[in-house]
Every structure is written in C-alpha cells, then in structure tokens.
Amino acid sequence: MIESLDPRIKRAAISTDNNIEPLSPLDQWETYEVFHQKKRGDQHMHVGIVHAANPEMALVFAKEQFGRRGLSANIWVVNTRHVFASTYEDADIFETTSEKIYREAGGYKVMDKINQYKKSQKA
Amino acid sequence: MYGNAYIDPNEVNKTHSVLADEDPKLLAEFEARIERGEKIEPKDWMPKEYRKQLIRMIEQHGHSEIIGALPEGTWITRAPGFKRKLALMAKVQDEVGHAQLLYSAAETLGKSREAMINDLITGKSKYSNVFNYPAFTWADACIIAWLIDAGAIINQVANAKGSYGPYCRALDRICTEESFHLKYGHDNVVTLATGTPVQRKMVQEALNRWWPPIMHFFGPSDKISSHTEILMKWKVKMATNDDMRQQFLNMYVPKIWDLGLTVPDANLKKNAETGKWEYTEPDWDEFKRVINGGGPCNAERLAVRRNAEERGRWVREALKAGQTAYVVPFA
Numbered sequence: 534m535i536e537s538l539d540p541r542i543k544r545a546a547i548s549t550d551n552n553i554e555p556l557s558p559l560d561q562w563e564t565y566e567v568f569h570q571k572k573r574g575d576q577h578m579h580v581g582i583v584h585a586a587n588p589e590m591a592l593v594f595a596k597e598q599f600g601r602r603g604l605s606a607n608i609w610v611v612n613t614r615h616v617f618a619s620t621y622e623d624a625d626i627f628e629t630t631s632e633k634i635y636r637e638a639g640g641y642k643v644m645d646k647i648n649q650y651k652k653s654q655k656a
Numbered sequence: 657m658y659g660n661a662y663i664d665p666n667e668v669n670k671t672h673s674v675l676a677d678e679d680p681k682l683l684a685e686f687e688a689r690i691e692r693g694e695k696i697e698p699k700d701w702m703p704k705e706y707r708k709q710l711i712r713m714i715e716q717h718g719h720s721e722i723i724g725a726l727p728e729g730t731w732i733t734r735a736p737g738f739k740r741k742l743a744l745m746a747k748v749q750d751e752v753g754h755a756q757l758l759y760s761a762a763e764t765l766g767k768s769r770e771a772m773i774n775d776l777i778t779g780k781s782k783y784s785n786v787f788n789y790p791a792f793t794w795a796d797a798c799i800i801a802w803l804i805d806a807g808a809i810i811n812q813v814a815n816a817k818g819s820y821g822p823y824c825r826a827l828d829r830i831c832t833e834e835s836f837h838l839k840y841g842h843d844n845v846v847t848l849a850t851g852t853p854v855q856r857k858m859v860q861e862a863l864n865r866w867w868p869p870i871m872h873f874f875g876p877s878d879k880i881s882s883h884t885e886i887l888m889k890w891k892v893k894m895a896t897n898d899d900m901r902q903q904f905l906n907m908y909v910p911k912i913w914d915l916g917l918t919v920p921d922a923n924l925k926k927n928a929e930t931g932k933w934e935y936t937e938p939d940w941d942e943f944k945r946v947i948n949g950g951g952p953c954n955a956e957r958l959a960v961r962r963n964a965e966e967r968g969r970w971v972r973e974a975l976k977a978g979q980t981a982y983v984v985p986f987a
Contacts, residue, residue: 586975
C-alpha cells in the first residue's frame with residue numbers, strides 16, 4: 534500500500550483497521566417522496582425520494598438533490614408511508630377507459646347532424 | 657461516474673438452474689413485457705435472478721459514485737484557483753447525489769440502504785475498480801473527470817434504455833449532470849495540454865498512469881466473460897464490455913491525439929477494414945487482484961468511508977424521531 538495522498542487521512546488520523554458496528558435498521562431514517570414544480574403554474578411532478586429524519590430535513594435534502602440546477606419554483610415532500618397507491622396488478626381497472634368516448638368531446642358529432650338538417654331544409 | 661458492474665464469474669453459471677424454480681407462465685409474461693420495450697416497476701413480478709442481479713448492479717453503481725468522490729474530493733482544497741474549487745465541489749456533490757438516486761432505485765427492489773452501506777464498508781460489495789488507484793497530481797484528477805466520466809456516460813446512456821423503471825429514471829437524471837463533468841474535465845485537460853512544458857508533462861504522465869485502469873473500466877473482455885446472455889435478454893445489461901470499450905476508444909482516442917498527447921499502448925490503432933480498434937489486451941490478472949482488495953487504495957477508501965459513517969452516527973441517532981417506521985419507496 535502506498536502512503537496516502539489524501540489530506541483527510543492525515544488530518545483525521547484515520548487508520549485502515551477502524552472496524553465499526555454495522556448500521557442498524559432506520560439508521561438512515563424513513564423516505565419522503567419528492568414533488569417538484571419547475572415554475573409557477575406547472576403541476577408538481579414526482580421526481581424521486583430522499584431519506585430524512587423529519588419533513589423539514591426532507592425539504593432541505595430535496596432542494597439539494599432535485600433543485601440544484603435549472604428552474605425550480607416549489608417542492609413538496611410527503612412521507613412514503615402516507616402515499617396510498619393503486620397496484621399494477623389491478624391495472625385492468627383502467628382497461629375500458631379509452632372505450633368510453635361519451636366522456637370525450639370527440640364523442641359528439643354535432644356538425645354531422647347540423648349539416649344533414651341544413652341539407653334537408655334546402656330540399 | 658461509475659464503472660461497469662463487476663460480476664463474479666463463480667456466481668453466474670448458476671443462472672439456468674435458478675430459472676428452473678420460476679413459474680414458466682409468469683416468466684413468459686415478464687419476458688414478453690421486456691420484449692415489447694415496457695418497463696418493469698418495483699411491485700411487478702420478476703424472476704429472483706433479475707432482482708438479485710439488478711440489486712447487485714445498481715448497488716455497485718451507487719457505491720462507485722460514493723467511493724469515486726473520494727480521490728476527487730481530496731483535490732478540492734488543492735484545486736488551482738477559486739473557480740476550479742467551486743466546479744470540483746459541484747462535481748463531487750453531483751457524484752454523491754447520484755449515489756443517493758441509485759441507492760433509492762436499489763431500495764425499491766427490497767434491499768435497505770443500511771444493508772447496502774454495511775456491505776460496502778465491510779468490503780462485501782464491490783465498486784468500480786478504478787477508484788482503488790490514487791490521484792497523484794491535479795492532472796490525475798483532471799484525467800478522471802474527463803475520461804473516467806466519459807466511460808461512465810457511455811455505460812449509463814446504454815443502461816438508461818434498460819428494463820427496470822426506477823434505474824432508468826435515475827440514470828436519465830444522472831446522465832444530464834455527467835455532461836457537465838465531461839466538459840469540465842475536458843476543459844481542465846485542454847488547459848494543461850496547451851500550457852507550459854511542465855503542465856504538458858504532468859498531464860501526459862497522468863494519462864499514462866490512468867490508461868490501464870481506463871481499459872479495465874468496462875470490465876473483462878467478452879472472451880472471458882460469457883455470462884451476460886440472460887442479462888442482455890432481460891435488458892439488465894445493454895451492451896457488452898468490449899462494445900462499450902470500442903465505443904469509448906472511437907470517441908476519445910482521436911480527442912487525446914488532437915491534443916498531441918500519446919496513449920501508452922504501442923499496439924493501439926484503428927483497423928481500417930473492420931472499423932474496430934486494436935489494442936494490447938489489458939492485464940486481467942491485475943484487475944482481479946485489485947478488485948479483490950489488492951489495489952493500492954482499497955483499504956484506505958473503505959477506511960475513509962467507515963470513518964465518515966462512524967463520526968456521523970451520533971447526529972443520525974439524535975435526529976431520529978420517536979415513531980418512525982420504514983416503508984419501501986414506490987418508484
């Protein structure tokens with residue numbers, strides 16, 4: 534092994550046989566889901582998670598992790614525990630959605646009827 | 657930045673016997689989904705081997721970002737000039753941020769962050785082999801920022817088209833930031849290479865030192881690592897080691913020669929007929945020796961990491977709230 538070139542090693546007098554106790558569960562706290570808004574008027578978008586001990590800390594980490602480049606207007610953090618989600622296994626609940634054209638503007642062909650009516654009036 | 661995931665050859669030949677336990681119907685659906693170009697999400701059914709190999713690969717990638725920040729981080733205080741100190745700090749922060757993103761992606765597969773950190777600091781998990789070498793001079797830090805990050809981008813751009821949703825999303829974000837690292841590194845190398853004779857000599861010597869680790873970076877030659885078939889089929893691995901190495905040589909050797917620098921391999925040349933680069937086969941015994949703990953900096957890197965973990969422990973304990981309960985993240 535070469536002598537260290539790292540000032541840290543010397544300053545902190547780090548030895549290479551510094552065995553430590555393993556981290557215990559929750560040492561890295563819980564996770565928070567992060568929602569980022571690029572600019573006012575945009576929707577907040579889910580961008581990832583941070584580990585934090587409390588919501589205030591999660592906001593600080595979220596700012597560092599997801600807001601250190603480009604535009605940012607606002608960030609939300611939500612404890613992962615508090616997210617209630619649908620499952621991909623139940624994705625069939627969305628299956629018929631695209632068939633329900635009576636929910637869409639395009640499902641209503643009024644011009645066809647109007648044109649037909651006008652034609653019948655002229656005749 | 658990051659090194660191509662290292663797969664222990666002793667571990668992988670079991671792949672086919674592992675698959676024998678899987679439900680053939682679920683396996684077929686899973687493979688069809690990947691074949692259609694759809695992403696796999698955390699709660700989807702997946703073969704045990706897929707989960708295991710992804711955890712290993714994403715975790716290793718995360719560790720590489722953390723350990724890779726050490727040889728660079730040590731140069732912050734010694735970087736020439738205020739602007740370069742700022743830029744290097746930003747780069748090191750990015751690398752540590754990348755580790756956070758990657759650990760999060762691996763967590764969705766069911767391995768806790770604590771378990772990943774424990775496996776790193778006890779030496780159980782691997783990380784990119786290149787970081788077991790020292791950054792002797794400022795020029796070494798510049799070569800790392802340019803060429804190691806260039807290699808990382810080739811690897812990550814490929815993997816970003818893989819099959820696992822959370823990993824792809826993390827890589828998209830990472831690749832965007834890496835483009836700054838590459839430009840920053842290139843700028844630094846160009847400054848040295850177009851500078852005084854002393855600067856040119858310094859950067860050439862750093863390149864000479866880093867060339868063998870750079871050639872190792874993409875992992876063992878396809879000739880001796882033939883276990884990637886199923887991982888390619890599942891889009892866990894998106895390009896072979898040799899293909900990525902070729903791509904790297906094709907993009908960067910001309911840029912190195914442009915600066916009047918030389919590459920310390922007399923056999924390096926592009927074969928005009930095949931369009932492929934020819935080079936001296938890297939020393940894979942050295943690679944294995946170093947990745948298994950025998951490199952000049954292995955012990956030191958892990959010692960620094962353990963030291964950071966230990967000194968931060970009381971802060972993390974003090975901040976722990978009363979009624980916390982861990983839930984695996986969603987995406």
